[in-house]
Amino acid sequence: MNINDILSVENLTMRFGGIVAVNDLSFTAERGKITALIGPNGAGKTTVFNCITGFYKPTSGTIKLRHSDGEWRLERLNDFRISKIARVARTFQNIRLFPGMTALENLMVAQHNTLMRASGFTFLGLFGVPSYRAAEKAAIDLARYWLDQIGLLERADDAAGNLPYGDQRRLEIARAMCTEPALLCLDEPAAGLNARESAALNELLLKIRAEHGTSILLIEHDMSVVMEISDHINVLDYGVKIADGTPRQIRDNPKVIAAYLGADEEEAIAVMEGET
Amino acid sequence: MDYFAQQLINGLVLGSIYGLIAIGYTMVYGIVGMINFAHGDIFMIGGFIALITFLILVSIGLTAVPVILLLVLLVSMAITSLYGWTIERIAYRPLRHSFRLAPMLSAIGMSFVLTNFSQVAQGARVKPVPPIITGGYTLHEGADGFVVRLSNIQIIVVITTIVLLALFTWLVARTRLGRDMRACEQDQTMASLLGVDVDRTISMTFVIGAALAAVAGMMYLLYYGLVDFFMGFVAGIKAFTAAVLGGIGSLPGAMLGGLLIGLIETLWAAYFSTEYKDVAAFSILIVVLIFLPTGLLGRPEVEKV
Amino acid sequence: MAANASQAKTARGPDAAFILKKAVISALVALVLFSLMIGIRTEAGSDGQLTWWTRFGDLAAMVAVVFGGSIAMELLRRWWGPVDTVRVVPPSAQKVFSFAGRALVPALLIFTFLVPVIFYDERYILDLGILVLTYVMLGWGLNVVVGLAGLLDLGYVAFYAVGAYSYALLATNFGLSFWICLPLAGILAAFFGVLLGFPVLRLRGDYLAIVTLAFGEIIRLVIINWQTLTGGPNGISGIPRPTMFGIPLTPGDDGLATLLRIEFSPTHRIVFLFYLILALALLTNWVTIRLRRLPIGRAWEALREDEVACRALGINTTTTKLTAFATGAMFGGFAGAFFATRQGFISPESFTFHESALVLAIVVLGGMGSQLGVALAALAMIGGFELFRGLEQFRMLVFGGAMVLLMIWRPRGLIGHRAPTVFLERNTAISSDLVKEGHG
Known part of the structure; x- marks a missing residue:
């Protein structure tokens, strides 16, 4: 693991019965950078995410995370501890907000652990001690800040399930940021967004990286997002890493194009040469 | 050893009855995704109808036992399945696409209605009948004088169960109705787009489940020689346990689960204590659901993230 | 629909x-x-x-x-007309409705406080009031588990039983007073709540329902069969009546009536019991409302909405579920202890599945999560029962039929919206169509 890396996935393998979803995958994500994980449908990207965030226990391999708070082996941590202790936050491919709660409430739930401590694990909070009130006010301010960042301050008191699709996507990112993560994992944040919305998303992600120093790991299909904001790209196909490099390098890699077009390498090269 | 063999026989017979009820739970759960709480009471109603039909047939002077049994079976299956149909129509269909808790509470309400209905209509006292089928075979006589017996009624219960199970397995696997049922189980919307009459298929599922429960009710009546209005509740929960143990949605699983529950209950009562036999059955339910939620023959469910 | x-x-x-x-x-x-x-x-x-x-x-x-x-x-x-049509309500009428809605809670509360004054001579109404309030309390207790955390519990009566038997046994065997036993009954019930909670953490939906049902039945069967401890089917009689913090409500020389130099009347005890259960119910309500605005309450509701998202946000779903079970069970235990002291006699017959179903029906009919809805539903259900008092043998028929009809009529309950726990500008209710019912 390099000193500058926040995340290092080594020889990760995940099997479901006889199916190998991820096979001996290794890659790293650099601190304070945006690392993308791309690949055709079914390449095993979301499986990698689920292993990193503890929803699956990998069949073998190690997932190391290191930042200012310490160093962890994520495959050994329980699901909720990965967010609570190792400070890894994530969003989901099919948005998973709390639809019956307001946007503000969604962001308050994300600050559960901070508020739980402040409320003396409920007992002090029940009697409304001043220190809890102050903590709650701070939590509301943080939520307000993020609502403002995603342009949803006006809709803070509306049910999350009532927001338009694009707003829900941004709200989910804001909710993840309210856990104050060191590593933010985004599973297809631009899926279903129109061009204007994806441009706004790019801006938001760049801002998160610049102003909060949060490292970002990104799964994305939308190449306008990936190519524009990623610092480093890993390409997966059939659970195996077939390439990695800067956006520029990936754009010109025939293997990647072959994987996307589902064609042979030679054919892809032919296609590329034909284009240029 | 002889004692054990006798308990084994008794357990298998009881298990056959549970298995017949369990099939109704498993089919309905497979298709509609709800626990039909009223199913145990359908079983009880089936027992009552068998009893009344039997009384009428005997008092009009019919004496041929096979004819009586056949008529009782047919009448009780016919009327009880109409109960199943009506309940689905009144209490479940209007709630099919509603909030998940609503059909469950509706089913609990329906169960109360049926229990109280037969209590009011037929009185609260236990109804005994004289043994209809007598005789049997002595399988083995031990040195200590303990006799292992297989009675004719036990044979009838087991054979009826096997025949019905074969019949319904064929029905689900080979007929148009069975195919419709399997289609609805997978995806109701898609099934209806492909021309499956979903309402009718679900109705038929309830009808079949109720008919099998009626058979179970009649077998219970013949075997134990009594029915009462409250017998549906506990039998229902045990049969549901059987369905879960076997793997919900699976017909052979329901039968297997029924046999296991019957055996466990009988053996528990024989070797430990009669008082706690229901506690044993419920504890098994809890243990199975926790450690083997998909049952013995069920399909595993993967949590999607 | x-x-x-x-x-x-x-x-x-x-x-x-x-x-x-x-x-x-x-x-x-x-x-x-x-x-x-x-x-x-x-x-x-x-x-x-x-x-x-x-x-x-x-x-x-x-x-x-x-x-x-x-x-x-x-x-x-x-x-x-068709069920789905939205009936047009003129704005003026809407205003009246919304005013009535805001005035309803204080009006109900004031009326409840005055019931013993208004109906002092009508023992029947006071008894009915106590019964309704007991179910209001049970409904509010179960609401924590079902309405907020979205965990379906069909065995709630087990905690009611644990509370009742805790008080009865502690009071008859060790002579402990009601005020010492009450918290103990709550703690014991909460302990049983955790005991049930642990194994069922991984279960969802209908499976959870059936396991909690089995748990309730096991508790009842153990009470019936463990004769040396619980008296079996005969129950426990001679449970001490509550005292007003040590002052008995009896005609004796040390009784309250003698101390206050007023004439003794058995109604004093009924009035005392009425205010006691009212206080207990209001405590349940106050605690629940407070908890909803604390992180634990928000975590419960989040759990109901989406458990996977909760885990991704670092919420320990295990302890969150267990605290929900324990909190709900504790209130059930309090209610049970009250039931025992009011009746003076308890037996397993009072703790059947029917009670669990009744309380669950109250919660669902009230509109899951709504405190006011639960109170109104308890009033409607228990009051409705009393109308059919003459038809004792048809009681369950009516109850079951009512459950079916009410579910078809209002599957979402009487109060169909959720109030947010925190807001920036506007405190607007959320339609229940968006609120999830939980999968646990």
Whole structure:
């Protein structure tokens, strides 16, 4: 693991019965950078995410995370501890907000652990001690800040399930940021967004990286997002890493194009040469 | 050893009855995704109808036992399945696409209605009948004088169960109705787009489940020689346990689960204590659901993230 | 819902032939259903021999009722219109409604406080009031588990039983006073809540429901069979009555009446019990409202909405679920201890599955999560029962039928919206169509 890396996935393998979803995958994500994980449908990207965030226990391999708070082996941590202790936050491919709660409430739930401590694990909070009130006010301010960042301050008191699709996507990112993560994992944040919305998303992600120093790991299909904001790209196909490099390098890699077009390498090269 | 063999026989017979009820739970759960709480009471109603039909047939002077049994079976299956149909129509269909808790509470309400209905209509006292089928075979006589017996009624219960199970397995696997049922189980919307009459298929599922429960009710009546209005509740929960143990949605699983529950209950009562036999059955339910939620023959469910 | 609407649409207009046809079919179905169950009556004679006789009069009457009922239902449906239509309410009326809604809670509260004053001489009303408040408290307790955390619990009566038996046993065996036993009963019930919670953490939906049902039955069966401790089916009698913090409510020299130099009346104790359960119920309500605005309460609601997202946000779903079970169970335990001291006698018969179903019906009918809705539902259900008091043997028939009809009429409950726990600018209620019901 390099000193500058926040995340290092080594020889990760995940099997479901006889199916190998991820096979001996290794890659790293650099601190304070945006690392993308791309690949055709079914390449095993979301499986990698689920292993990193503890929803699956990998069949073998190690997932190391290191930042200012310490160093962890994520495959050994329980699901909720990965967010609570190792400070890894994530969003989901099919948005998973709390639809019956307001946007503000969604962001308050994300600050559960901070508020739980402040409320003396409920007992002090029940009697409304001043220190809890102050903590709650701070939590509301943080939520307000993020609502403002995603342009949803006006809709803070509306049910999350009532927001338009694009707003829900941004709200989910804001909710993840309210856990104050060191590593933010985004599973297809631009899926279903129109061009204007994806441009706004790019801006938001760049801002998160610049102003909060949060490292970002990104799964994305939308190449306008990936190519524009990623610092480093890993390409997966059939659970195996077939390439990695800067956006520029990936754009010109025939293997990647072959994987996307589902064609042979030679054919892809032919296609590329034909284009240029 | 002889004692054990006798308990084994008794357990298998009881298990056959549970298995017949369990099939109704498993089919309905497979298709509609709800626990039909009223199913145990359908079983009880089936027992009552068998009893009344039997009384009428005997008092009009019919004496041929096979004819009586056949008529009782047919009448009780016919009327009880109409109960199943009506309940689905009144209490479940209007709630099919509603909030998940609503059909469950509706089913609990329906169960109360049926229990109280037969209590009011037929009185609260236990109804005994004289043994209809007598005789049997002595399988083995031990040195200590303990006799292992297989009675004719036990044979009838087991054979009826096997025949019905074969019949319904064929029905689900080979007929148009069975195919419709399997289609609805997978995806109701898609099934209806492909021309499956979903309402009718679900109705038929309830009808079949109720008919099998009626058979179970009649077998219970013949075997134990009594029915009462409250017998549906506990039998229902045990049969549901059987369905879960076997793997919900699976017909052979329901039968297997029924046999296991019957055996466990009988053996528990024989070797430990009669008082706690229901506690044993419920504890098994809890243990199975926790450690083997998909049952013995069920399909595993993967949590999607 | 949809099925009803489409039926109403396909048969628009007063189509007499259609209505008649439907009624005839219903009557025929009823004829077959009731032919043997009502047309024939069986009874075991004194010699153990079964006898039977016919009741064709009753059968004809039932079929006629179904025929008439079907026509009446159909006409009612025509008159009321399709279920899905939104009835237009004029703005002025809406204003009145919203004012009434805001005034309802204080009005109800004031009225409840005044009940013992207004109905001092009517023992029956006071007893009924105590009963209603007991169910309000049970409903509020179960609401924490079902309404907030979205965990379906069909065995809530087990905690009620644990509370009742804790108090009864502690008081009769060790002579402990009600005020010492009350917290102990709550703690014991909470302990049982955790005991149930641990194994069922991984279960969801209907499986959770059936396991909690089994748990409730196991507790009841153990109470019945563990005769040396619980007295078995005979129950425990001679449970001490509560004292007003040590002052007994008896006619004796040390009694409250003598101390206050007023004439003794047995009503004093009833009034005291009324305020006691009112205080307990309000405590439950206060704690629940506070908890909803604390992180634990928000975590419960988040758990109901999406458990996977909760885990991704670092919420320990295990402890969150366990605290929900424990909190709900604790309130059930308090209610149980109150029940024991009020009755002076308890037996396993009071803790059947029927009680669990009744409390759950109150919570669901109230509109999951709504404190006011639960209180109104408890009033409606228990009060409704009293209307059928004369028909004791039809009690369950009416209760079961009401459950079915209420679910069809209002599957989302009386109060169909959720109030946010925190807001920036506007405190607007959230429609229950968005609120999830939980999968656990």
